[in-house]
Amino acid sequence: MIAIPRQKPVFRFAPSPNGPLHLGHALSAFLNRDMADAADGRLLLRIEDIDLTRCTPEFEEGIYADLEWLGIGWEDQVRRQSEHFDAYHAALAGLIDRGLAYPAFLTRGEVKARVAASEAAGIAWPRDPDGSPLYPADDRDRPSGERQAMLSSGQKHAWRLDMAKALDLIGGQLSWRETGDGERGAITADPSSWGDVVLSRSDAPSSYHLSVTIDDALQGVTHVVRGLDLFHATSVHRVLQTLLALPAPIYHHHRLVTDATGRKLSKSSGDTGLSDLRSRGVAAHDIRHLVGL
Template structure:
């Protein structure tokens, strides 16, 4: 009998260097690190720096300093998304070749105006689980000749997933295996609630959704451990994994840390960073206790 070696578990922490890490990041990083150790697996660090306007080397250096202070160690080399744009473009070209995406020409302002005009009559525009209005159907319905004319003109555009075509191409119901702090078990995926999600923009060669599934596959990630705020986004990721023939990881969406206002901690809201707690004299062990570990 041929003995097939078991794949070594791989976990990852994937922050964006667009601000200082806060306690919510500490929770996610420590959980990934400790779960990897318990499973006799590997802990990987990924720098998600696709947004070149907001991500900076100083914030990236801060990530390394914060995680080292927490006592975490990771495998080298660190994967930096900005070094792998061709891989994301290759995945996008695969979807273009299958006619599962389309060029979207409406600007944010045009979409906002369209939604406002529609809702002025008292009717709600459909929104995704994050509350963002779904993209209008204008570009999805354009003929090939008009699309080619607009592309040839150099008009700025994004590439969006044609959700209806993509769901049909997936060939049946989608699910993921969940072991987190909310629903558990085999969870049905419903990507359609997100509408025609963007996969690439003129100012960013890949979206979070596209790059994260490519990265997880390339790095051999077996366990995705992240916050509950990304629970519903897993539906999109399972769809893209299926369309691109990528493996399905196990998922664990953990509790979120909330601020005094009852909302999740956020870089944009200036919530106290790990480095600031360190400067105030908090030890790494005390920080673990503060976040309930």
């Protein structure tokens, strides 16, 4: 009898180099490292830099410095999303060819104006789990001739997933295995609550949803450990995994680190970064205590 070696579990820490890491990132990095060690698994580092306008080499170098200071090691080969746009383009092209993605021409300003007009008239506009307005159905229902003419004219557009068509093709109910700090067990996905999510924009070659789904599969990730703020987004990822015939990892959505008001920490809000704490004399071993570990 031939003994087949057990594949090691694969975890990943995947920050974006668009600002300094803060205590929330430290918690996620520690948990990924701790859970990988407990499972005799591997920890990968992925740099999610699809936003070419906000992500910088300086912030990327800061990520390496912060992780090294915290004593968190990772496998040498780092995957940068900006080096793999071809993989995302190929997946998107396949969805377009199957009629599962369509060009969306309305600008953010146009959508915002429609939402404002609707709500001013007392008609609530449907919103996704993050609170953002769902995209209007106009573009999805455009006549094919009109759509092709707009494309041929070079009009700017995004590509969006036709969620209703995708779910009709999939049939049945989607779920994922959850081991995190909120609900646990088999979680029923609710992708329709997100509407027609963006897959790419004229100013971003791929969306977070598309790139992270493909990356996890190509890197053989078996366990996704990330914050509870991404819990509901897993519904979208399960749709894309199913459409693209990709494996589904086990998910662990952990608690968030919040400030004194209960607001989660954010790079964009200028919350204290790990590098600032280091410069103020905070020791690396104190960070585990500060994040509740």
